[in-house]
Amino acid sequence: MPNTKNFNLVHLIEAVGDGEDLIRMLEIFVDSTPKILNELNNSHTDGNFEGIAASAHKLKATIDILRIEELQGVVREMDRLSSVQENQDKLPQFISKINDVMTQVLAEIKDTYLSDNKV
Amino acid sequence: MQPFTIFIVEDDPFYGEMLKYHVSLNPDYVVEKFETGKEFLNNLYKNPSVVSLDYSLPDMSGLEVLKKVLEYKSDLPVIIVSGQEDVSTAVNLLKHGAYDYFVKDDDTKDRIWNALKNIREKFELEKQIDVLQTEIGKKYKFGNSIKGNSQAIKKVFALIDKAIQTNITVSVSGETGTGKELVAKAIHYNSPRNKYPFIAINVSAIPKELIESELFGYEKGAFTGADTRKIGKFEEAGKGTIFLDEIGEMDINMQSKLLRVLQEKELTRIGGHNLIKTEARLIVATNRNLEEEVELGNFRQDLYYRLLGLPIILPPLRNRNNDILVLAKFFADEFCKENNLPFKHLSENAQEKLLSYSFPGNVRELKAIIELAVVMSNNTSIDDEDISFTTRNNQSQFLLDEENTLQGYTRKIIRAYLEKYDNNIIKVSKKLDIGKSTIYRMLKNKEL
Numbered sequence: 001m002p003n004t005k006n007f008n009l010v011h012l013i014e015a016v017g018d019g020e021d022l023i024r025m026l027e028i029f030v031d032s033t034p035k036i037l038n039e040l041n042n043s044h045t046d047g048n049f050e051g052i053a054a055s056a057h058k059l060k061a062t063i064d065i066l067r068i069e070e071l072q073g074v075v076r077e078m079d080r081l082s083s084v085q086e087n088q089d090k091l092p093q094f095i096s097k098i099n100d101v102m103t104q105v106l107a108e109i110k111d112t113y114l115s116d117n118k119v
Numbered sequence: 120m121q122p123f124t125i126f127i128v129e130d131d132p133f134y135g136e137m138l139k140y141h142v143s144l145n146p147d148y149v150v151e152k153f154e155t156g157k158e159f160l161n162n163l164y165k166n167p168s169v170v171s172l173d174y175s176l177p178d179m180s181g182l183e184v185l186k187k188v189l190e191y192k193s194d195l196p197v198i199i200v201s202g203q204e205d206v207s208t209a210v211n212l213l214k215h216g217a218y219d220y221f222v223k224d225d226d227t228k229d230r231i232w233n234a235l236k237n238i239r240e241k242f243e244l245e246k247q248i249d250v251l252q253t254e255i256g257k258k259y260k261f262g263n264s265i266k267g268n269s270q271a272i273k274k275v276f277a278l279i280d281k282a283i284q285t286n287i288t289v290s291v292s293g294e295t296g297t298g299k300e301l302v303a304k305a306i307h308y309n310s311p312r313n314k315y316p317f318i319a320i321n322v323s324a325i326p327k328e329l330i331e332s333e334l335f336g337y338e339k340g341a342f343t344g345a346d347t348r349k350i351g352k353f354e355e356a357g358k359g360t361i362f363l364d365e366i367g368e369m370d371i372n373m374q375s376k377l378l379r380v381l382q383e384k385e386l387t388r389i390g391g392h393n394l395i396k397t398e399a400r401l402i403v404a405t406n407r408n409l410e411e412e413v414e415l416g417n418f419r420q421d422l423y424y425r426l427l428g429l430p431i432i433l434p435p436l437r438n439r440n441n442d443i444l445v446l447a448k449f450f451a452d453e454f455c456k457e458n459n460l461p462f463k464h465l466s467e468n469a470q471e472k473l474l475s476y477s478f479p480g481n482v483r484e485l486k487a488i489i490e491l492a493v494v495m496s497n498n499t500s501i502d503d504e505d506i507s508f509t510t511r512n513n514q515s516q517f518l519l520d521e522e523n524t525l526q527g528y529t530r531k532i533i534r535a536y537l538e539k540y541d542n543n544i545i546k547v548s549k550k551l552d553i554g555k556s557t558i559y560r561m562l563k564n565k566e567l
Contacts, residue, residue: 015141016140025137028136031132032131054177057202058130058131058175060202060223061202062131062133062134064223064225065133
């Protein structure tokens, strides 16, 4: 399986193998992630720090499993800052970064793994 | 067989699915996944074996869900799986009764796998214990352990039934071999305490210098040879039952220590300072007349009243009429079964011979006699010549077992006849050729 610069499936393949279950897991990722990003953006617009922390918290495990190294530090810092409601000026930068990278990862996964499976 | 069901509560669909996939690799596990606390709690009635719970859920906190789960079933193992890397959160959840706490990282799935394996092993062991407890419970059900249809034994059954329904201290008295321990076990194994230990101690078998350490335990260094702390029988019994047989043999100094433990419901190990709560139920037994022992100054009156609780007096076998035959058949069948022998019945002559004997050793003696008779019998019938008694067959020997005054013997004889004839004073007065008024007077004066 090829790797891209944004993610690495080694850990996921180790957990579920590289067959149908991998595709099913990636489909779940592709289906659920936009919703989480949407919740994150809405919370940010509303100034809802609890909501930002909850979304960051939810993304943390996924980012780790898919080895999205560029976001591993970002998501943790965002989780921390939104929980303690400090340095709020940094949050837009973090949220923007997460949106950008995750959007790229979603596109790459769709192209690489799901193009034949998706209708 | 009850399936081992795992509920995964995880709001991240991707992570939840990965956990579900991993856990489902064990074909013996049934896995269900929920994304909200509410959805999970609504399904709690399905009684999962284990719960893997995400700390951060959209509608409730992990702690909130944990509390509700443990309110529903206090021993349900809940493994918290969380992205929260804060130690104080973990400690707080463990304090509130979480089984374990795992941070979501590369090793989480393996940690969960091992935790589930351990929980399942414990689960299987608990099921085995349940089966064994049920078996023991069946063994000690009245009809299975204590046999008989006589009025005398039916009265005992009624008292056992009352003892089961409460925590009252029970004092069982009766001649040797009447089945005092069997009664204690029947009470314990048919009561709600049957999940906890039944600890039996024969007070007369333990030297008086050792009884305190045996009952209450000791701390390390309490005396020469106390190399480690030892838990006493009261602590060992926990919420179970402690059976003190031959309580009448207890040293008078030890009696006061036991009284204090019974009054305060707490004890101190020898050499220790900490007070330890005791919740064990107490059943005592004796073949002595404790009231007489109190009069003689051998037994503390305050302890006597404390222990009296619900008195169950076991009738001697000679006063149980046809129970002798019921028990004889039961022992014969049981012995044949254990030894793979064909079942044998008692001939009429054998039955008559048994009914004419006084059984000073009571049920224990009958059992030994029947087992020997089965061995001696050469065919499918046990005949009178197969039955041999170990003691001379007369009441006088039983009466003369203990030295007594003439007045004491008189009381004992009248008591024995009253028991034998179901307290029918007219019949007893005729049999003993004494006036009814003599018996009434003795009853009124509490001489009997």
